[in-house]
């Protein structure tokens with residue numbers, strides 16, 4: 261390890277190994293780098309055993325990266341060190357000591373799906389109406405309680421008397437009992453139980469405290485109470501605790517992260533040193549300036565200096581898109597051009613957005629242009645559960661013999677038709693030589709089963725029958741909209757009213773947008789063609805993916821990472837800042853910190869975009885430009901070249917423009933006699949640009965400007981009267 265690769269302040273932070281230390285510094289100032297060098301320094305210079313070091317990161321990805329960085333510095337010498345996320349560290353402790361707190365050593369970890377099943381069981385046993393108090397609500401509250409380290413009893417003391425929370429207490433109690441009976445822990449339990457082991461067993465605690473001579477924590481601003489307590493327990497032996505963080509990057513307030521952990525560090529760990537790093541090594545001057553200008557609008561913050569020696573760099577490229585598709589193509593087009601020009605890899609690029617639902621349009625554009633991409637920490641849009649559920653319905657309407665789809669769809673929303681009933685119906689179908697669907701139709705007519713099940717079957721069959729014929733002639737977007745409204749899936753999700761269920765609803769609505777978009781380029785606009793394209797799409801998906809992929813992710817998952825070129829899309833009021841944050845100053849400040857995180861991921865180039873019209877969740881809306889764009893001084897913004905080019909043309913004198921236009925018109929003669937036949941969605945062929953689809957049409961009669969997304973030439977805005985266009989039938 262070469263300590264001279266660090267600046268003076270960073271060196272300080274590395275060699276000050278003894279006692280509590282808080283490194284408080286802005287983005288890209290080398291906090292994570294200091295942590296890795298500190299580990300290397302401890303092992304190499306101070307001859308500390310790797311097994312005496314504990315390093316905690318926020319995500320598995322971060323842990324992996326840190327391990328690679330340390331290995332680069334000192335090679336295999338790092339083996340034996342404890343390095344991982346809070347959860348993985350706790351599992352390690354519990355695998356040894358769970359038996360001391362009433363679990364078997366081979367306890368199982370319940371993931372969110374298991375949690376859901378368990379919570380449901382509890383609600384049922386307690387006779388709580390799931391429609392009024394949903395399992396998601398209850399699980400959310402239980403997790404909140406656990407993050408605050410409240411047992412069911414303590415929770416009860418705090419909240420008794422509240423109608424809903426009283427129910428939560430009951431469920432929490434039973435849920436916890438069941439977990440223990442099943443020898444299982446949920447994610448939150450991992451931390452709580454590790455703490456319990458330490459709290460109740462002095463010997464074990466002191467063993468760990470003696471073992472972990474040096475403790476390091478990255479992204480400390482995002483720790484919650486339970487995590488804080490754990491860190492405290494583990495580090496109190498030698499109190500050589502080094503935490504790094506940035507209050508401006510605290511973005512998990514909504515999940516119980518407590519910024520007080522940073523604020524109170526000096527109080528909690530007397531004698532603590534604070535080191536501030538002020539030089540940013542990651543970003544160009546322009547990018548850093550933009551970030552600083554945005555974050556300074558937060559009132560509740562201590563201002564801090566952050567400067568860089570890096571080049572001025574390009575201005576922030578700012579594109580005002582006309583639609584979300586235009587935006588997506590802008591991203592892909594610029595990415596391809598930049599990649600060619602600068603011989604880069606796909607991995608040098610990241611596209612960041614506020615919510616997962618925004619990925620769909622981007623995914624389509626990447627797929628169409630054949631650029632390989634990966635979604636980080638999310639499921640590709642068409643692989644999402646709710647989308648598959650909904651598509652199952654559409655498949656059955658198209659093809660009622662599709663047994664797999666029936667099995668998937670029939671109990672969504674819940675109709676009391678579980679796998680056992682399905683087996684029974686299947687048996688009946690087999691005996692009578694019917695398809696599963698025919699058996700269902702028969703069962704619905706003859707009331708073959710119990711009242712509840714018959715009702716469910718009837719509901720299901722009625723929907724399929726109702727739309728079977730429609731599918732042959734109605735446009736798929738209308739058809740899908742009606743089916744979605746009819747099946748009651750949205751209502752079921754609405755009752756949950758959680759972050760997750762809301763995002764599922766958003767995704768379902770987004771599917772209608774996808775159908776509308778499909779219609780624009782499709783021949784028939786009918787369900788059969790839609791499903792065909794849909795299945796082909798997922799085929800291609802699998803082939804395309806390789807290791808050199810552009811990363812698409814939410815701003816939250818981008819924390820701690822860096823990329824030469826970053827695209828941030830959807831900078832609109834109501835999207836980012838999100839509509840949910842708009843009524844509370846504090847939430848807007850958290851959104852602004854997220855914007856700061858986003859901007860500071862970029863090293864060389866940053867593109868930001870917003871769209872004046874956006875179809876999302878099946879609705880089209882005009883959103884205002886995000887306040888965050890307005891907070892970037894205009895001299896730092898640059899409008900991309902093709903926009904500038906078209907602006908320049910606009911500026912040339914009217915007559916010369918007209919002459920040029922006329923000459924062009926003469927030369928190329930528009931093939932379209934009657935321009936009124938051109939509409940959004942019309943497929944056209946342009947002499948020079950080739951095949952494309954009209955996405956918007958603006959302006960007075962006779963002077964319309966038409967915007968066309970071309971298959972290979974990107975998006976162009978053209979004068980309809982003179983463009984050499986042909987309609988493709």
Ligand SMILES: Nc1ncnc2c1ncn2[C@@H]1O[C@H](COP(=O)(O)OP(=O)(O)OP(=O)(O)O)[C@@H](O)[C@H]1O
Pocket residue numbers: 265266267270285286287288289290291292293294506509540541542819820821822860
């Ligand atoms: N002294 C230095 N000399 C050269 N490069 C440096 C130096 N310090 C940091 N860097 C580089 O700057 C970039 C940012 O560093 P790092 O990721 O450690 O910052 P950070 O403070 O953890 O950022 P974030 O707040 O986003 O997590 C990295 O590529 C790192 O290698």
Ligand SMILES: [Mg+2]
Pocket residue numbers: 291292293820
């Ligand atoms: Mg970092």
